[in-house]
Amino acid sequence: MPTKAMFLMIRQLLQRPFTNPFPVKYAPKNVTKTIEKVKLGQMSINNPIPVPDGFRGKLKYDPERCIGCRLCITVCPANAMEWIPEVRKIRHYVTRCMFCGLCVDVCPGKKLPGETAPVKALSMSKEFLLADYDKYSDNLIVEPTSKEQSLNNQEPSSDQK
Amino acid sequence: MANDKVSKISKRYEIPIGPIHPALKEPIRVEAEVKGEKVVKVDVKRGFAHRGIEYMGMKRNAIQTLYLSERICGICSISHPYAFVLASEKALGIEPPPRAQYIRTIIAELERIHSHILWLGVVAHEIGFDPILFWTWKLREKVLDVLEAITGNRINYAMYMIGGVRRDIKESHILALRDMIDYYRKAADQMKDIFLSDPIYKARTKDVAKLSQDLALKLNIVGPTARAAGLRVDIRQDIPYDAYADIDVRAVVPQDIMGEVNGDAYDATLVRIYEIEQSLDIIEYCINNMPEGKLLAIPNYVALLTTIRKTQGEGIGAHEAPRGEVIHYVKYDGTRDGPVVWKVIAPSYNNINCWGPLLLGAEVADIPVVIAFIDPCLCCNDRIAFVKDENGRVLDYFEIHNMSVNKTMKIKRMLGV
Numbered sequence: 079m080p081t082k083a084m085f086l087m088i089r090q091l092l093q094r095p096f097t098n099p100f101p102v103k104y105a106p107k108n109v110t111k112t113i114e115k116v117k118l119g120q121m122s123i124n125n126p127i128p129v130p131d132g133f134r135g136k137l138k139y140d141p142e143r144c145i146g147c148r149l150c151i152t153v154c155p156a157n158a159m160e161w162i163p164e165v166r167k168i169r170h171y172v173t174r175c176m177f178c179g180l181c182v183d184v185c186p187g188k189k190l191p192g193e194t195a196p197v198k199a200l201s202m203s204k205e206f207l208l209a210d211y212d213k214y215s216d217n218l219i220v221e222p223t224s225k226e227q228s229l230n231n232q233e234p235s236s237d238q239k
Numbered sequence: 240m241a242n243d244k245v246s247k248i249s250k251r252y253e254i255p256i257g258p259i260h261p262a263l264k265e266p267i268r269v270e271a272e273v274k275g276e277k278v279v280k281v282d283v284k285r286g287f288a289h290r291g292i293e294y295m296g297m298k299r300n301a302i303q304t305l306y307l308s309e310r311i312c313g314i315c316s317i318s319h320p321y322a323f324v325l326a327s328e329k330a331l332g333i334e335p336p337p338r339a340q341y342i343r344t345i346i347a348e349l350e351r352i353h354s355h356i357l358w359l360g361v362v363a364h365e366i367g368f369d370p371i372l373f374w375t376w377k378l379r380e381k382v383l384d385v386l387e388a389i390t391g392n393r394i395n396y397a398m399y400m401i402g403g404v405r406r407d408i409k410e411s412h413i414l415a416l417r418d419m420i421d422y423y424r425k426a427a428d429q430m431k432d433i434f435l436s437d438p439i440y441k442a443r444t445k446d447v448a449k450l451s452q453d454l455a456l457k458l459n460i461v462g463p464t465a466r467a468a469g470l471r472v473d474i475r476q477d478i479p480y481d482a483y484a485d486i487d488v489r490a491v492v493p494q495d496i497m498g499e500v501n502g503d504a505y506d507a508t509l510v511r512i513y514e515i516e517q518s519l520d521i522i523e524y525c526i527n528n529m530p531e532g533k534l535l536a537i538p539n540y541v542a543l544l545t546t547i548r549k550t551q552g553e554g555i556g557a558h559e560a561p562r563g564e565v566i567h568y569v570k571y572d573g574t575r576d577g578p579v580v581w582k583v584i585a586p587s588y589n590n591i592n593c594w595g596p597l598l599l600g601a602e603v604a605d606i607p608v609v610i611a612f613i614d615p616c617l618c619c620n621d622r623i624a625f626v627k628d629e630n631g632r633v634l635d636y637f638e639i640h641n642m643s644v645n646k647t648m649k650i651k652r653m654l655g656v
Contacts, residue, residue, distance in 0.1 A: 080656070081437050081438060081439065081656055082432045082433055082436065082437065083368065083370075083371060083433050083437050083439075083440075084656075086370070086371075086374060086429075086433060087370040087371075090370060090373070090374060096377045096380070129387075130387050130388045130391065131388075132390075132391040132406065133387075133391050133392065134391045134392055134397070149540075149541065152300070152541075152544070153300075153302050153303065153540055154303070155299070155302070155303040155304075155305075155306035155307055156306075176306065176310070176395070177392065177395070177397070178306050178309075178395075178397040179391070179397055179405075180302065180306065180397070180540070183405065183540065184540050184541070202391075
C-alpha cells in the first residue's frame with residue numbers, strides 16, 4: 079500500500095537540492111589547503127545567498143564622526159565596546175558583538191561643516207564571514223586609529239581566513 | 240537455557256542518558272529503569288544548563304536585559320523579549336503605539352509557524368522518517384526568509400523595544416507575507432496528508448505519550464501539549480494582549496477538529512498543524528487591518544532609560560510562546576535603570592513534568608517520541624534522562640533512536656506498506 083509520504087519522498091529524490099552548497103558542494107578533505115587554493119585563485123567557491131536590506135553584519139566605525147558620547151557603551155548588551163580615554167573614542171570587539179544594532183540606533187553622529195543632517199559614526203555592514211583562528215585578530219577588532227581604518231578600507235570586505 | 244532467558248528478562252536495568260552527551264542537543268539527565276522492553280522507573284534530573292542569566296540581567300540596564308532575554312533560547316528568540324517588554328510596559332505604564340502592537344503580533348506568529356514546522360520535522364526524525372524531516376525543514380525556509388527580510392536576521396531578530404518595535408513592516412514585506420501565507424496554506428494541507436492521514440505515522444503516534452486531561456491539569460502542562468490533552472488553555476485567548484485583543488483567538492483543541500481527545504502524540508501533531516493555519520489567519524488579519532502611526536512610545540533610548548530610572552513599579556508579562564506560556568516578572572525600584580528583580584518561567588519547565596508519568600510503562604522504543612512530543616527547550620527551562628537495559632547497561636541516544644526506527648519498520652511490515 080503506497081502512502082502519500084512515499085510519493086513525496088520519490089518526488090524529492092528527483093528534485094534539485096533546495097539548499098545552496100556554500101562554500102563548496104562536499105566537505106573538503108583538507109580545509110586549510112582548500113582555503114589556500116581559493117586564495118590563490120585555483121578554485122572557485124559558490125557564492126552565499128545575498129543578504130536582505132537591513133541585515134546586521136560586522137559593525138563599521140567612522141572615528142571622524144564619533145563625538146565620544148559613550149551611548150553605544152551604555153546600551154550594548156554584550157559589552158562589546160571599550161572606551162579609550164586617551165583619544166576619547168571606542169574600540170569594538172566583533173567576537174563579543176551579538177549583532178543587535180542597538181549602538182547604531184542610539185548613535186547621534188556628527189554634522190561636519192556643510193552638511194544638513196548629522197551622519198552616524200556607527201553602521202552595520204553586510205559582512206558576515208567572520209570566522210577566524212584568533213579572536214583578537216585585526217579583522218575582529220575595530221580600532222579608532224586612522225591607520226587601522228585605512229587598512230580596513232583597503233582590504234576586501236569578504237576577507238575569510 | 241530456558242531458565243537463563245527468564246531470569247534475564249525479569250531483571251531490571253538502569254539506562255542513564257546525559258547530562259553532557261554527544262547525541263543530546265541540550266543538557267538534561269534521564270535515568271530510567273527498564274525490564275525487558277518496558278520502562279518501570281523514571282527520574283528526570285534537570286538544571287545543567289543554568290547560566291545565571293537572570294542575575295546577569297539584574298546587573299544590566301533594561302535595554303541590555305531585553306536583548307539578553309532574547310539569548311535565553313535560540314528558537315523562541317521572540318517569546319522571551321515579548322514577555323519582557325509586556326512586563327516592563329506594565330511596570331512603567333507605557334502604552335505601545337497600535338502599529339507597533341500589530342507588528343509584534345505578526346513577528347510572534349511568524350515565529351510560531353517556524354517553531355511548529357521545526358517540531359514536525361523533529362518528530363518525523365525521531366520515528367525514522369528522515370526524508371520528511373528534510374521536507375518540513377525545507378518548508379520552514381520560507382518563513383525564515385520572510386523574517387530575515389523584515390528583521391534583518393534569520394534568528395535573534397532584535398525587533399522589540401520597551402514601548403514598541405524597532406523596525407517597520409514596509410509594503411514589500413507585506414507582499415512577501417501574502418506570498419508566504421498562500422505558500423503555507425498549501426503546505427498545511429500537504430502536511431495534513433503526510434502526517435495525519437499516513438497509516439504508519441498514525442500507528443506510531445496514536446496512544447503514545449498519552450496524557451489525560453486530569454494529569455495535564457495536575458502537572459500544570461501548558462501550550463500545545465495541554466491543548467492536545469483537550470484543555471482550552473491559551474494565553475492569547477485567556478489574557479489577550481497587543482493585537483490578539485482585537486482578534487478573537489480561540490485555543491485549538493482536538494475535540495473541535497476530530498470530535499475526540501486522546502492527548503497522545505498524534506493529537507499534538509494535529510494541534511500544531513492546525514495552529515499553523517490559525518497563525519496564518521492572524522497574520523492575514525494583522526496585515527489587512529494594520530493601523531498607521533509611529534513605532535515607539537519613547538523613541539529616544541536615553542529618555543527611556545531615564546524614565547526607567549525614575550519609575551517604581553512591577554509587572555508580569557505573559558506571552559503564548561510556540562511551546563506554551565512564557566512568563567516574565569520584572570520589578571523596577573526607581574534607583575537604577577535596570578530591573579532589580581527579573582524572573583523567567585519558560586513553558587518547558589512545566590511540560591517536562593509529564594515525562595515521568597508518560598515514560599512509565601512505555602516501551603524503550605517510544606522514549607524518543609515521548610521526549611520530543613512536548614517540544615522540550617532545555618536552554619529555556621534549564622534543567623537529563625537515563626535509559627538502561629536489563630543488563631544495567633546505559634542505552635545511548637542512538638541505540639534508542641534505532642529502536643524507534645526499527646519499531647516504525649516493524650509497523651510498516653505489519654501494515655504491508
